[in-house]
Amino acid sequence: MAIGIWKKKLQKAILQVRNSGLNIHKQEQVINVIKRQFLKETAKMNFASFCGYVMKAPDGQFWELRDFHIDWCERVQKGQWLAIHASAESSKSSIMSIAYPLWRLGKDQNVRIAVISSTHAQARKFLSATKEYILSSPEYREIFPEVKPAIKPNSRSKTDKWCEYAITVERSAIMPDYSIQVFGVGGPILGSRLDVAILDDVLTLQNTATPAQREKIIEWNDNTLNTRLVENAQYIIIGNAFAQSDLLHYLADDEKYTYLKYSIEPEDELDGHIIIDWPQRYPVEKMEWEKAHNPREYNRMRRCKAIQKGELDFAEYIEDAIVSDIKVPDDALIYTGVDLSTKKREGTCIIDIADCGSYNVVIDIEYGAWPAKTKAEKINEHFAKHKSTVIAVEDNAMQADHIEWMNAAGFKHLPVVGVTTTSAKSAELDTLAVELESKNWFFKAPKEHNRLTCKCNWCKLLNEIASHPNYPTNDGVMAWVICSRIMRTSSPKNISVRSFDLDASEEDTLLKNPKPKFHFGDYYLGNRISQKRGFLVVPEYVDMVKWAKEHLEYPFLDDGFEAPFEDSKFKLLLDDMVEFCDTLNVTSTTPSDFQ
Numbered sequence: 162m163a164i165g166i167w168k169k170k171l172q173k174a175i176l177q178v179r180n181s182g183l184n185i186h187k188q189e190q191v192i193n194v195i196k197r198q199f200l201k202e203t204a205k206m207n208f209a210s211f212c213g214y215v216m217k218a219p220d221g222q223f224w225e226l227r228d229f230h231i232d233w234c235e236r237v238q239k240g241q242w243l244a245i246h247a248s249a250e251s252s253k254s255s256i257m258s259i260a261y262p263l264w265r266l267g268k269d270q271n272v273r274i275a276v277i278s279s280t281h282a283q284a285r286k287f288l289s290a291t292k293e294y295i296l297s298s299p300e301y302r303e304i305f306p307e308v309k310p311a312i313k314p315n316s317r318s319k320t321d322k323w324c325e326y327a328i329t330v331e332r333s334a335i336m337p338d339y340s341i342q343v344f345g346v347g348g349p350i351l352g353s354r355l356d357v358a359i360l361d362d363v364l365t366l367q368n369t370a371t372p373a374q375r376e377k378i379i380e381w382n383d384n385t386l387n388t389r390l391v392e393n394a395q396y397i398i399i400g401n402a403f404a405q406s407d408l409l410h411y412l413a414d415d416e417k418y419t420y421l422k423y424s425i426e427p428e429d430e431l432d433g434h435i436i437i438d439w440p441q442r443y444p445v446e447k448m449e450w451e452k453a454h455n456p457r458e459y460n461r462m463r464r465c466k467a468i469q470k471g472e473l474d475f476a477e478y479i480e481d482a483i484v485s486d487i488k489v490p491d492d493a494l495i496y497t498g499v500d501l502s503t504k505k506r507e508g509t510c511i512i513d514i515a516d517c518g519s520y521n522v523v524i525d526i527e528y529g530a531w532p533a534k535t536k537a538e539k540i541n542e543h544f545a546k547h548k549s550t551v552i553a554v555e556d557n558a559m560q561a562d563h564i565e566w567m568n569a570a571g572f573k574h575l576p577v578v579g580v581t582t583t584s585a586k587s588a589e590l591d592t593l594a595v596e597l598e599s600k601n602w603f604f605k606a607p608k609e610h611n612r613l614t615c616k617c618n619w620c621k622l623l624n625e626i627a628s629h630p631n632y633p634t635n636d637g638v639m640a641w642v643i644c645s646r647i648m649r650t651s652s653p654k655n656i657s658v659r660s661f662d663l664d665a666s667e668e669d670t671l672l673k674n675p676k677p678k679f680h681f682g683d684y685y686l687g688n689r690i691s692q693k694r695g696f697l698v699v700p701e702y703v704d705m706v707k708w709a710k711e712h713l714e715y716p717f718l719d720d721g722f723e724a725p726f727e728d729s730k731f732k733l734l735l736d737d738m739v740e741f742c743d744t745l746n747v748t749s750t751t752p753s754d755f756q
């Protein structure tokens with residue numbers, strides 16, 4: 162009997178109960194029994210029914226599928242190749258990575274399935290749930306009694322053993338492949354062929370941060386994973402949105418895949434999102450809180466809106482940081498940063514920054530297309546005007562020539578230090594964004610200029626920063642990065658009394674910075690470091706952060722404290738706080754970036 166006929170039968174039976182004259186409470190009871198019966202009868206032929214009959218939520222209740230879940234079930238059962246961008250906590254993993262392999266295995270014990278996640282550990286969790294159903298779910302055994310572990314203690318074949326990352330069930334075919342294997346994205350694929358590949362949350366902010374990383378995952382997908390798929394295989398990828406050019410977006414443009422994206426905001430229907438209406442899962446109050454607290458993460462996790470191509474790093478905070486009459490104490494140490502360029506374009510930039518203790522102020526900025534001699538004179542001019550403690554110059558082969566030339570031209574007295582930024586640039590930009598947001602940076606710039614039309618040095622710098630990384634030039638941003646890096650690694654005491662000679666190695670004195678500069682007190686929810694880790698903020702964390710700041714200290718030594726919170730949640734938060742401090746402190750002390 163086809164599923165359609167079963168559904169008609171069910172409706173008819175429910176109607177009979179409704180008209181039976183039983184009281185409403187009794188009606189519900191009877192209908193529930195009829196529904197369970199319907200699910201049981203159809204679970205084998207219909208994946209959605211299987212989910213409803215066998216699968217249980219953590220609270221022990223059987224799943225109640227929403228309409229969009231049923232739509233997924235129908236599509237996946239038809240064998241469609243799916244690329245699904247779904248909101249966080251929409252049960253996509255439970256359906257695709259646990260229930261679907263179970264059902265496919267019940268239908269055909271010869272099937273070979275791979276479940277792939279961002280990490281091996283995450284993928285193993287899915288498999289552990291799958292095993293649990295096979296071994297101990299009475300409902301699963303009722304529907305698919307033929308699925309039994311192929312465990313032969315004396316067998317020499319690897320596939321006869323169940324392990325953390327792979328299982329094999331009793332089957333008729335003889336083949337070197339596991340029934341289900343799990344692994345992290347980019348990892349090795351065991352055996353030779355796959356009938357089903359399920360990619361579940363393989364993308365993270367970490368592995369999609371740069372174009373090269375995104376490219377690498379796409380390459381692995383195309384040239385490794387896809388070459389293992391047999392003819393008529395099925396491919397399913399589900400996840401959250403990250404960068405615009407990541408694997409999910411890449412597959413979305415391919416006609417082979419049915420691409421579906423979701424949102425919990427009704428207005429997103431206009432952009433082609435399917436709206437999830439599920440107030441029990443996404444309570445309005447909680448969502449409003451997330452939206453207000455961390456809109457970027459809310460857009461990504463709940464509305465499936467990828468971080469825009471090069472989403473602006475500083476735009477939100479720059480206006481508040483422009484303070485024309487900001488106070489700079491007389492004894493503030495001044496640092497000068499230089500980004501060098503050829504004379505062919507106005508790309509050499511000199512920036513001067515005052516370290517005012519609890520905050521920094523950019524006090525001067527100049528761009529120019531200068532020949533070598535003028536460059537040296539300009540740097541000398543800034544040094545004389547601001548009495549700079551250190552002049553930080555980006556260090557690479559071309560610039561080493563400049564510095565040598567400066568020495569030869571009689572500017573050897575300048576306290577020049579070379580800074581290599583290549584590896585630390587993006588970490589430094591993150592740190593600057595965190596600090597800008599926390600009001601640690603100010604620009605002593607004219608506020609009244611119209612930055613759309615003004616061509617002055619200040620307006621150019623502020624435009625570069627506000628539109629970073631989309632502005633056509635970034636020389637000023639680079640000078641800022643170079644200068645702030647040297648400020649982080651310098652201890653004012655040993656710098657102020659000495660001048661630097663390029664020939665001498667000053668690394669040791671420059672880099673000693675044993676005390677962490679950033680503590681738990683600097684932590685705040687929704688910070689960029691947490692965002693990059695994909696840390697989801699929930700309202701409960703507000704009190705936890707407060708408590709942690711009062712009772713715990715960074716560097717954090719785990720010596721048996723007792724927090725008045727649920728352990729696992731608090732641990733998650735604490736990990737994030739430690740990661741936040743670790744990241745910022747590493748950024749400010751990494752010695753390997755100096756030469």
Ligand SMILES: [Zn+2]
Nearest residue numbers: 610615617620
């Ligand atoms: Zn201007």
